[in-house]
Amino acid sequence: MRVSVTAPPEDGRANEAVLALLREHLKLQRSQLALLSGQTNRNKVILIRGVTPQQLSALIEPQESSE
DSSP states (O other), X not given: OOOOXXXXXXXXXXXXXXXXXXXXXXXXXXXXXXXXXXXXXXXXXXXXXXXXXXXXXXXXXXXXXXX
16 A cells, blocks of 8 residues: 655654554554554555454455545
C-alpha cells in the first residue's frame, strides 16, 4: 500500500501522520499499529496487531479498487 502525507519529517510528525492515516482508512485503533522500521526512510514497515491476513486484505482491497 502506498500513502502520502504532507506533515514535515521533523520530530516524527510524518511518521505519526502515516500511522494516523492508516488508522483512519483501515478503521483500526492506535494500539493496533506500530512503526517497526523506516523511521528516517521513505519506506516504512508497519506492524498491524489483532487482524488476520484475510481481514486485512478485505480492509485494503476496497480502497485500492476505488483509486
